Amino acid sequence: MARVDTDRVHVLGVRHHGPGSARAVAAELERLRPDLVLIEGPPEADQLTRLVGEGLEPPVALLAYVPGEPARAAFWPFAVFSPEWVALRHAADHGVEVRFCDLPAAHTLAEPEAADSAEAAGGTPGGGGADGESGAGGGTAPAEADGPGGADTPLPAAGPDTGDDAHRRVTDPLGVLAEAAGYGDPERWWDEVVEGRETGPDTPSPFPAIAEAMAAVRADLGTGLSGAAAEREARREAHMRQVLRKALREDHRRIAVVCGAWHVPALLEHPRVSEDTALLRGLPKAKVAATWIPWTHGRLAAASGYRAGVRAPGWYHHLFTSPDRPVERWLAEAGRRLRERDQPVSSAHVIEAVRLTQTLAVLRGRPLAGLEEVADAVESVLCEGARTRAELLHRDMVVGERLGSVPEHTPMVPLQRDLAAQQKRVRLQPSATPRDLDLDLREDNGRRRSVLLHRLRLLGVNWGSPQRSGTGSKGTFRESWRLEWAPELDLSLIEAGVWGTDVESAATARVRARADGADLPTLTALAEKCLHADLTGAIGGVLAALTARAAEDTDIERLMAALPPLARSVRYGDVRKSDSAALHRVAAELLARVCAGLAPALTGLDDAAAAAMVRAIDAVQGAAVLLGGEPESDWLDTLGAVAVRDSAPGRVAGRANRILHDAGRLDDSTLAVRMTRATSRGVEPARAAAWLEGFLSGSGLLLVHDTALLALVDRWLAGLSGEAFTEVLPLVRRTFGSFATPERRAIGEQVRRLDSPGASGGAEAAPDDLDPRRAAPAVAAVAELLGLAAPVPG
């Protein structure tokens, strides 16, 4: 063991993403003025550090990936408050050379077993981690798509939630120390214990103390790791030392190393060079590319699966950026946000909230109030005990969503490459001039193009916009698009790089994220989009969310609104040759819920609500027909019960009878009886009118063509006694008055024809002036369409 020359080498042990560490690093670098900065990170990114001064806006992440295998990738996120970012900034501002010193991603990504073993880290950006099926080109995509490391600490930390202390100790030893000292918030521990209350120019550097503490911890406890994990750690530290040795040989006078606190002792006490080279010899190697991509605070939060992340990026960002009085500023901001939501929050509230945090901190024996105290004060004072509101607000602020950006000349992200490859495959090149595109979905290429466009739309890259609503029921095998590639789309694509490394997995991850906490109509719309975009990996999750949401949703109107797009999707799925069995099951289940809830939902509707209900029933009827089979007949049974219920609004009852009649469930004589009863004297005129309106609504033109229906109405009307007719007349007038004038005239003409003798056979009766010779070609064409033998022209 040889101790490194501490005049030339300064090792700054930090807490990853710790704002306290970041401030200390900034102050220390300012003091040291090093001529080389080494940072824990993948050396492949050395060339990318120049972009730091050229428009990178955190949060951003370094992405290292194996080109062509988008599933093998690792992310190193940086926020404004990350000490590593502070070091990068310092270097960029002062023109100092920067290098990354961690084990190259070429090695970590080359180990195929790494992703399978327990220590492979980092959830997918989509938060699922189960992207196995999305591996481009099939094959054995690792279960954890983000590959090893997933963090600036490639030793992937099974997060705090899994309680894996050994990993935690290595990734966040300072956090563990803080917890042992009884702090809920390690950053406040840093403020109190490491820095003292205020940072000033005279504050002594905390880094020597950290190094000592870590040396003690490592000596006492060891890493607690074993097997492959321990070996990886050893290799990483060996590589860091090698980079450091090389820098020393290059005659740098002052070298600052910014790395996780845990590694500090390993960088100060060097073993023999030969030991390190032995450790690093013969490692597998993969070809790796690296680039910057925008990142988000949500991604950074531990909650989204990035396990070495931080739980409260919003809070950390606040601690780092606010010049002073962090608690006061935070609570004032909370008050402002509540006011925006029309909550009456005054300055007095904020004052009292601040006082409560202070008293609570004293009571809990903490010199400074932390996030925990702030959360309590927000709930008790600002939200006046309303827990859900407080939690909502707190979650928003704690994550403090913000999106980073990268300059234009950043190397392409894998998502862009993947898109370029796909554009080539489907022969669809981006162009800035708009053009229209008609796709036939029965053709393979048409389907592929449509899928690609739909996926891009899900990612917020609106290259194509559907012309004529893509959800219309006409022509399910045809789609019209307008394509236009605007420059902003490149940016959206880079932003979408957060979600994944290829179009499919990114879209899948994005859908999953959107399905989380969405309401019922959003979910059905998403399901439909999933189908359009052929996202088999996402649809299961969306449908599960849909089922769960439908079970707890008691609003029948929402359920009814949700059903039609779903039924359309089932039908659409058939056209697209995708498996829609699961979709069918969910739709049928939804219909069953509608059936169960319909009857109670019909009481006490006023006329406007009843009209809306009729529209909803019509839509559900359409959906039920698409679903067919047992669900359809159950639905008709339900309508059958509604049709005869006196408590149902007249409009709805009339409509139910009409649907039943159209479906062949109700014969003419029964319907005539019901019609007479519904408009008889004992019934309130308004209800009778509504009934008729419901029965006939929107079918003026239909009456012209459906002579059976017209005959039915006609018979009923003619069968009324003189007195009853006088009663009904205004109602009928009102209903027919809503039809357009030409429609009314056509109905009248039709009625006259009904009455004429010989018309009993209906409109099909052949008129006398038929010219068989002129009709022959048309007849032949129709016969061919119907597959009949062509009639011999007579």
Add this chain to the structure above:
Amino acid sequence: MSHPATGAALRPHAEQSYADELAALERADSRPRPPGWRMSPWAVTQYILGGKLDDGTEITPKYIGHRRVVEIAVATLATDRALLLLGVPGTAKTWLSEHLAAAISGDSTLLVQGTAGTAEEAIRYGWNYARLLAEGPSQAALVPSPVMTAMADGRLARVEELTRIPSDVQDALITVLSEKALPVPELSTEVQAQRGFNVIATANDRDRGVNDLSSALRRRFNTVVLPVPATIDEEIDIVTRRVADLGRSLELPEVPTSLAEIRRVVTVFRELRQGVTADGKAKVKSPSGTLSTAEAISVVTNGIALAAHFGDGTLRPADVAAGIHGAVVQDPVSDSVVWREYLETVARERDGWDGFYRACREVSR
């Protein structure tokens, strides 16, 4: 107000029952005390949550549940903001407020019970009319309310069921809380609150038809919502402790309390309250009542009294059956359906619940 001999009181006040613990805490407490407080906030927290002092005195836990809730409550009182304890019935709101007052002021008796008939006199002051007529307005003719007394002495006043008090009367508290003074225009004087004065109010967020607080009043309170016990063991612990306490103070004959029976009562209450069986496998309907922990306590205490006086001296299922039936069936029609369904589908099948099932069947015919 002088306290009569504690021995004879049916229910001694907290500061009487726990006089020893309070004294020991006061002796041991070396931390700074807010003006007017008998002990430091830290000691108050310990009094409520229990623990062991350095001199060996055992402090029994008074409130079992989240430490956080108690800390916020104590910290609130220390900031001179008023404290509003909110929760469904039976979540120990009154219990907590009494103990807080006992620990902080050494006196939990300055109490205004809120009802629809609570008049402004109960919050401000009234007059001794005989004197008023004889002598005209004078200090001697003034009858101070508990709030006024608390202000003058720098102690805690408690307002129970704040939301039941008519709105205009509630608003009388606004002056008290914001100005910390109560003017007496008839005498051209005022009572200024002394350090240590504060108000603890409780309110029930389940009841309907109550008078919601005006926002002016609301913002003078810090609100703490008391949760229902989180786990069954926590709830059993609460019931066991309270039953033992009550038994002692009511001097019921010593009955070996069977933990099994208490567990059963608590299980029934929790399952009905949450609408799902403890194993999460079956749904059950919830009755209209709240089925609070407080009711479980009274069912068990009642059962013990039955067992002691009419039974064989051991708490048997039959002793709690009547009490449970009474607690669950509040609405004779709908609740008895719920209860019968529960008995037939859940209680009947359960191992070792045979006797309980039969006893309950007996009670509900």
